[in-house]
Every structure is written in structure tokens, then in C-alpha cells.
Amino acid sequence: MATIGVLGLQGAFREHMKSIEACGHDAVLIKKTEQLSDIDGLVLPGGESTTMRRLIDRYEFFDALVQFGQAGKPMFGTCAGLILLATQIENDADNHLGLMNMTVARNAFGRQKQSFEAPLDIKGVAEDFEAVFIRAPFIMEVGNDTEVLATYDDKIVAAKQDHYLATAFHPELTDDHRLMAYFIDMVEQSKLASV
Numbered sequence: 001m002a003t004i005g006v007l008g009l010q011g012a013f014r015e016h017m018k019s020i021e022a023c024g025h026d027a028v029l030i031k032k033t034e035q036l037s038d039i040d041g042l043v044l045p046g047g048e049s050t051t052m053r054r055l056i057d058r059y060e061f062f063d064a065l066v067q068f069g070q071a072g073k074p075m076f077g078t079c080a081g082l083i084l085l086a087t088q089i090e091n092d093a094d095n096h097l098g099l100m101n102m103t104v105a106r107n108a109f110g111r112q113k114q115s116f117e118a119p120l121d122i123k124g125v126a127e128d129f130e131a132v133f134i135r136a137p138f139i140m141e142v143g144n145d146t147e148v149l150a151t152y153d154d155k156i157v158a159a160k161q162d163h164y165l166a167t168a169f170h171p172e173l174t175d176d177h178r179l180m181a182y183f184i185d186m187v188e189q190s191k192l193a194s195v
């Protein structure tokens with residue numbers, strides 16, 4: 001059994017906790033940096049990336065999160081969480097955690113498509129995953145070491161690089177837990193590899 005943390009500073013963390021529990025694993029709401037040592041993998045939820053970053057700085061999470069990733073612990077960023085993981089953000093000189101090799105565009109689907117649902121074919125996960133997009137970013141470019149898992153309208157909306165997983169949409173807002181199960185599988189494999 002894996003213990004999965006969900007960063008609980010802002011955003012849709014409760015829904016992720018429910019999704020982890022629905023997969024039969026323990027979910028821990030992470031409010032303090034010390035808790036990171038108790039978990040095997042971490043979800044960075046959707047919400048608002050600028051606000052989340054402000055809270056990360058206020059509660060002195062920044063270095064601890066970077067170290068968590070650099071130690072090889074799996075991280076799953078959804079929507080704003082994807083923006084936090086990226087090495088580069090379009091039209092912005094600054095990035096956040098800079099752990100996953102990709103350039104992302106924020107609020108990138110335009111006004112007409114602020115929020116929408118679309119069925120996605122996600123490599124290794126599902127051919128019919130109903131994805132909920134809310135003021136979603138997309139991935140403009142990935143590095144050689146980053147694998148594209150899904151596209152929508154020719155835009156990259158899910159990717160994986162080693163122990164990092166990122167989606168532009170919110171998998172926690174439906175009852176389809178296959179993507180969370182995929183992440184938990186990544187966590188279990190990394191646990192096995194570290195013993």
C-alpha cells in the first residue's frame with residue numbers, strides 16, 4: 001500500500017484525496033513540510049498557480065518540494081500543479097519548481113473554451129477518459145526525456161517524465177480513477193526500486 005500526499009495549500013485537494021482513497025490507498029493532506037517525509041508520492045492539485053506559489057513561499061515549501069522531486073519521489077501535477085512543475089512558462093521569465101522539462105502556456109484554450117469536457121485517449125491509461133478542463137494550460141513543448149501521453153486539438157494535455165506526471169485537466173473531478181491508479185502504480189514501482 002502506498003501513502004500519497006496531496007499538497008493542501010489551495011485548490012482541489014479534497015477531490016484528489018477522495019480519488020486516492022477510492023483507489024484503496026492512504027491519502028495524507030500535506031500542510032507542513034515535515035509531512036513530506038511520511039509519503040511515497042505527492043499530488044500538486046489544480047487551483048491557481050500564482051496563489052499556490054505565494055502560499056508555497058509563505059509556508060517555506062519551495063526547497064522541500066524541489067528536494068522531494070530531486071530525490072526521485074513521484075509527483076503528479078494537475079492543471080495549476082502542472083504549471084508549478086514546468087521548467088518554463090510562456091511569456092514569463094520566472095518558473096516555479098522547474099522539475100519537469102516542458103514549456104507551458106497558461107489559460108491557453110481561450111475565452112470561448114474556458115471550461116469544457118472532452119474524451120481523451122491517454123497512452124497507457126484509457127482510450128476514453130472524460131477530461132474536465134478549467135481555465136486550463138497546455139504544454140507547448142516537451143524535452144526529449146518527456147513523453148507525451150495525450151493531446152487535445154493538437155495540443156499536449158498530458159505528459160510524463162521519469163517520476164513526474166502532469167495533466168492540463170482535472171482527473172479528480174469525475175469518478176474515473178484510472179489516471180490516479182496510473183500515478184499510484186508509478187509510486188509503487190518507485191518504492192520497489194528504492195528498497
Ligand code: GLN
Nearest residue numbers: 046047048049079080135
Ligand atoms: N489557470 C490556472 C492557473 O494559471 C490553472 C487553472 C486550474 O488549475 N484549473 O494557475
